[in-house]
Structures are given as structure tokens and as C-alpha cells.
Amino acid sequence: MAAYSLAGKRVWVAGHRGMVGSALVRRLAREGCEVLTASRADADLKNQAQTSAWVERNRPDAVFLAAAKVGGIMANDTYPADFLYDNLMIEANIIEASFRVGVEKLLFLGSSCIYPKFAPQPIVEDALLTGPLEPTNEWYAIAKIAGIKLAQAYRKQHGADFISAMPTNLYGPGDNFDLNSSHVMPALIRKAHEAKLAGAASITIWGTGTPRREFLHVDDCADACVHLMKVYSDTVHVNVGSGEDVTIRELAELVCKVVGFSGDIVCDTSKPDGTPRKLMSADKLRGLGWKPSIALEAGIRDAYTAFLNANYAERVLGPAH
Ligand SMILES: NC(=O)c1ccc[n+]([C@@H]2O[C@H](COP(=O)([O-])OP(=O)(O)OC[C@H]3O[C@@H](n4cnc5c(N)ncnc54)[C@H](OP(=O)(O)O)[C@@H]3O)[C@@H](O)[C@H]2O)c1
Numbered sequence: 001m002a003a004y005s006l007a008g009k010r011v012w013v014a015g016h017r018g019m020v021g022s023a024l025v026r027r028l029a030r031e032g033c034e035v036l037t038a039s040r041a042d043a044d045l046k047n048q049a050q051t052s053a054w055v056e057r058n059r060p061d062a063v064f065l066a067a068a069k070v071g072g073i074m075a076n077d078t079y080p081a082d083f084l085y086d087n088l089m090i091e092a093n094i095i096e097a098s099f100r101v102g103v104e105k106l107l108f109l110g111s112s113c114i115y116p117k118f119a120p121q122p123i124v125e126d127a128l129l130t131g132p133l134e135p136t137n138e139w140y141a142i143a144k145i146a147g148i149k150l151a152q153a154y155r156k157q158h159g160a161d162f163i164s165a166m167p168t169n170l171y172g173p174g175d176n177f178d179l180n181s182s183h184v185m186p187a188l189i190r191k192a193h194e195a196k197l198a199g200a201a202s203i204t205i206w207g208t209g210t211p212r213r214e215f216l217h218v219d220d221c222a223d224a225c226v227h228l229m230k231v232y233s234d235t236v237h238v239n240v241g242s243g244e245d246v247t248i249r250e251l252a253e254l255v256c257k258v259v260g261f262s263g264d265i266v267c268d269t270s271k272p273d274g275t276p277r278k279l280m281s282a283d284k285l286r287g288l289g290w291k292p293s294i295a296l297e298a299g300i301r302d303a304y305t306a307f308l309n310a311n312y313a314e315r316v317l318g319p320a321h
């Protein structure tokens, strides 16, 4: 099949204010397309009537579905109803509305938590639905699996060119640094930074520090999604990762090195570890001609700079800047 060109197209980035959505907007500046965005005031994407009215009015040619209810292990475990309901509604509304107006191509973003908790590593795409999920995020995972199945069903029944990408744990500019709801990377950057400023003796990390996680800079993720939009047109979802993982303790050590904090790292084992390991196979995406370009330490350096700039903007310009 011929590659899909975004040039001259009307491209909707759903969730454009988020970490992934804003990286997609930055990346799409190089594609010669018109980027469409909907603010929350334009459409609450959980609301079917508002979503379909906005899509009818704006008629995108292509859609990146990066709007979602997103959070780290604790947020997922604490708000299962929100993570299941919001994500089911958002993805169903956008996929149905996109089909109705004849969107040429849609990319749905899922997550590596769709795979069974004890899937053989590295996890290949075919491992989907072969075993029980990790309990801390099964609600979110079920919603994301439903999103993959929606894209597949619209392709099977209607011939819609809807594809799915499953990114690993992402980090970078635009991340959520709230310690209760964030993922591990922004939490560690903030903890190490604040401990450095306070002259603290240690930082505390959640769990045992032994789980392994794979990390990808969000600009690499956006680049991979644009690549897939252009070259991929098939039923099976595609893993988007770096192909390498580290333990949480190793990650904490690396973050402390980048931030310049030299105290101890203490484990709070009353907090959950989550899945022991979720390294995804990168073979399919490599076979499609894409590989990451931002190494972990350089990526953390970039994320720390973005954190410092965001903090500065917040302090100087106020929260509404
Ligand atoms: N972050 C990760 O580590 C990671 C890893 C793997 C996959 N992903 C996937 O990447 C996608 C984007 O994640 P992210 O990290 O960029 O999340 P994020 O920063 O929280 O961004 C989510 C975006 O969705 C929008 N949104 C949520 N509910 C909405 C609603 N009801 N109506 C309108 N907009 C709504 C948010 O709008 P507001 O800005 O107005 O709140 C925000 O712009 C998700 O599908 C996620 O599963 C993320």
C-alpha cells in the first residue's frame, strides 16, 4: 500500500494540551499539514453529542487520538471508575465520529499496560489477551484494549484505515509533576530537585525499586506515531518503545545524577510495585523503519530542563500563563 501523506491535510490532534498531544503538535509542524485542536470548552470528549458536533464542523482528514484520562500507578489504582469510563467514552466518541465524517486515517494511542502481567519478555504484539492483567491498572488496560478492538472492528466492518500504537512509559516536556497522580519519571525528577534544594539526606521512592520499566522520550513517541501514520495500515497494533529497560532504583540513581542530588534513595514498600516488568519487543516498529534517537540520560536532562522552565513560568507568570 502507498504511504499516507499528511501534507496539505487537516490533522486533528485530540488531547493537544497533553504531554503526547503537544509533542505531536510540535512534530507535525514539519509535515506541511494544518493542525486542528479542540479545547475543553469546544468539546468535552466524554460527551458524544459535543464530540460529534465538533468533528462534523471541523471535518479532519486524519486524527491522532491522544486524549485520555492518564496517570501513574496510584491514580490508576485509586480512580478505577474514572480510568475505565472516561477512556471508553473518549475513544468510542472520537472513533465513531471520525468514521461518520469519513476520516481517511486515525491513530489510536494505547499503552503497554494492555499486556498480561506476566507476559513473556520482551512482549510481542501477539501477547495481547493471553493472560490476566496487572490489578493496579486493569481498568485503564481494559479501556485501552477496547480502543484497539474499536479500531480493528471499524477496519473489519467498514474498511476504515484506523491503526493503533502502544507506547511504553513516556516522559518529557509537558509531563504531570503532581506527586499523587504522576508517573514515576516526573515524580523522581521533582523529588530529587526538591531534596537538592532542601539539602535533604534522602528521597523516598515507592515500592521495592526492583520492578523494571522501559522509557521513551515523548518526542521520540510523537515521531514514531507520525511515522506509523504514514507507513502503517493494518489490523494489529504496534509497540512503540526504546527496546531497553532499567530497574526503578537504577532510574532513581540516574535521575539523581542528572539533577545533582547525592543523598540516599529509600524505598517505601507500603506502596505498590505494579507489574514486575513490561519490556516490549521493538521488532515490529524497527521492521517498519523507525528507531528512537533520544538516549535515556539525555532525555532525562531534557525533561529536567523542561521541569525547571515550567516551574519558573508558574512562579513568575502564575498558574494560568
Ligand atoms: N504518559 C505516558 O507515560 C503514556 C504511556 C503510554 C501511552 N500513553 C498514551 O498517550 C496518550 C496521551 O497521554 P499523555 O501522557 O499525553 O496524557 P496527558 O498529558 O494527561 O494528556 C491527556 C490529554 O487529554 C485531554 N483530555 C482528557 N479528558 C478529556 C475530555 N474529557 N475532553 C477533552 N479532552 C480531554 C486532556 O485535556 P486537558 O489538557 O484539558 O486536561 C489532555 O490534553 C494516552 O492515550 C495515553 O494512554 C501515555
Ligand SMILES: C[C@@H]1O[C@H](OP(=O)(O)OP(=O)(O)OC[C@H]2O[C@@H](n3cnc4c(=O)[nH]c(N)nc43)[C@H](O)[C@@H]2O)[C@@H](O)[C@H](O)[C@@H]1O
Residues within 6 Å of the ligand: 071, 072, 073, 074, 076, 111, 112, 113, 136, 137, 140, 141, 168, 169, 170, 181, 182, 183, 184, 185, 187, 188, 204, 205, 206, 207, 211, 213, 248, 271, 272, 273, 274, 275
Ligand atoms: C504508562 C502507565 O504506567 C502505569 O503503570 P506503572 O508503569 O506501574 O506506573 P508508574 O506510576 O510510572 O510507576 C512505575 C514504577 O515506579 C515506582 N515508583 C517509585 N517511586 C514512584 C513515585 O514517586 N511515583 C510513581 N508514580 N511511581 C513510583 C512504582 O511503584 C512502580 O513500580 C499505569 O498505571 C498506567 O496505566 C500506564 O500504563
